[in-house]
Ligand SMILES: Nc1ncnc2c1ncn2[C@@H]1O[C@H](COP(=O)(O)OP(=O)(O)O)[C@@H](O)[C@H]1O
């Protein structure tokens with residue numbers, strides 16, 4: 308009845324197959340995918356409406372915040388990931404997956420890859436929307452290079468989503484925990500001009516992963532250049548990714 | 563005789579609840595084995611220990627000739643698993659689920675083979691449906707199809723007919739008999755006595771995590787007839803109540 312190939316296979320194959328299927332599932336569940344696009348698009352349009360410079364020379368708030376919102380789009384992918392993982396745990400999906408010979412950790416990785424790919428596609432859509440529909444300035448070459456930064460950012464915030472999922476008993480708790488920790492980090496990390504932040508908070512900014520994403524993304528999108536010292540944010544994001552993933556793996560329960 | 567399952571002194575607790583208590587039994591290869599017991603008896607927990615989903619506190623489990631504690635992944639690849647609380651991937655169509663699960667077992671089904679499998683459980687027309695678009699019984703049948711994607715030697719069905727309509731139940735019985743005729747070992751749990759009688763070569767009666775009796779359905783009936791003669795042959799249901807008592811059980 309069944310036809311199949313030999314079963315010996317490298318570990319990455321089921322990971323990639325699972326990621327492919329989950330990417331497809333993300334498209335099938337287009338409501339969730341569209342909903343997570345809503346927040347960044349809404350913010351972008353809002354700043355565009357209220358933040359256009361009144362006179363030449365004023366700060367163009369929409370143009371200023373545009374790269375940060377593109378970055379925010381990949382960060383929000385971690386929230387979707389966290390909710391999906393908690394749902395799988397509470398609904399017993401993991402239980403069935405754990406009965407297969409593919410290790411659960413590989414499946415989580417596959418799901419993370421799929422969500423990361425979706426988030427990067429979403430971020431590029433926000434970028435295209437801002438440039439084409441709102442006429443915000445984007446450096447074409449920098450937009451291509453931004454893919455690398457978005458990939459790095461999505462890894463960090465997927466790892467954070469994983470940690471949030473490990474700590475949350477319910478999906479709505481995971482969702483709130485993620486968003487209410489992300490938003491302050493977002494506004495301290497480049498979402499708002501540093502000058503309007505209270506002085507006592509400014510020293511925190513350079514240490515935030517949101518700042519690191521924005522430090523890389525802003526000059527790339529505006530002028531197609533990297534910051535003068537790109538090593539600090541790149542290494543910072545890599546360290547965050549590894550640290551958060553390790554913490555999450557330690558706390559993770561599929562049941 | 564070769565055994566598909568051999569269990570010695572198996573125990574598992576959840577906090578203060580002793581779900582499985584010092585269980586020892588064997589299931590011969592090719593046999594259809596029924597675990598019969600009221601709600602909360604420990605049937606699902608026992609299965610999860612045999613499937614390598616949970617670690618026992620004490621005891622040894624040998625499945626398909628391999629010690630489960632040392633060879634869990636290898637054993638899992640040869641098992642078919644239908645869990646009691648069906649848990650399908652939410653956003654994948656039925657056919658996609660079959661193809662994906664085959665991959666997770668290191669197998670590769672082509673579309674035709676996957677459709678064949680869906681046809682086997684009466685879901686060929688639902689190949690494109692998402693789990694949310696399937697009825698409870700249909701979801702259960704999809705879970706059953708997923709239990710067969712890897713051509714398993716040993717198939718676990720946890721209350722496979724709970725919530726099925728009479729047609730679906732009879733079809734499932736036929737499928738169980740076909741799987742048995744193909745030489746597979748089956749372990750199923752149920753609290754429908756007639757189901758155990760119709761399908762199982764051997765029946766274990768489980769309550770409070772303990773095995774109270776284990777034999778062929780006919781032998782169990784015979785034992786009770788000898789122990790409590792009533793002048794007529796008792797039913798397997800009477801055997802069941804004899805062992806498990808008549809107190810109410812919680813779900
Ligand atoms: N995940 C769990 N956490 C805590 N207690 C559990 C869990 N699963 C089952 N139990 C308890 O263990 C006992 C056996 O449950 P179970 O194996 O599901 O029985 P059955 O499948 O025979 O109905 C019950 O008392 C049940 O309440």
Ligand SMILES: [Mg+2]
Pocket residue numbers: 605606607646720
């Ligand atoms: Mg049960």
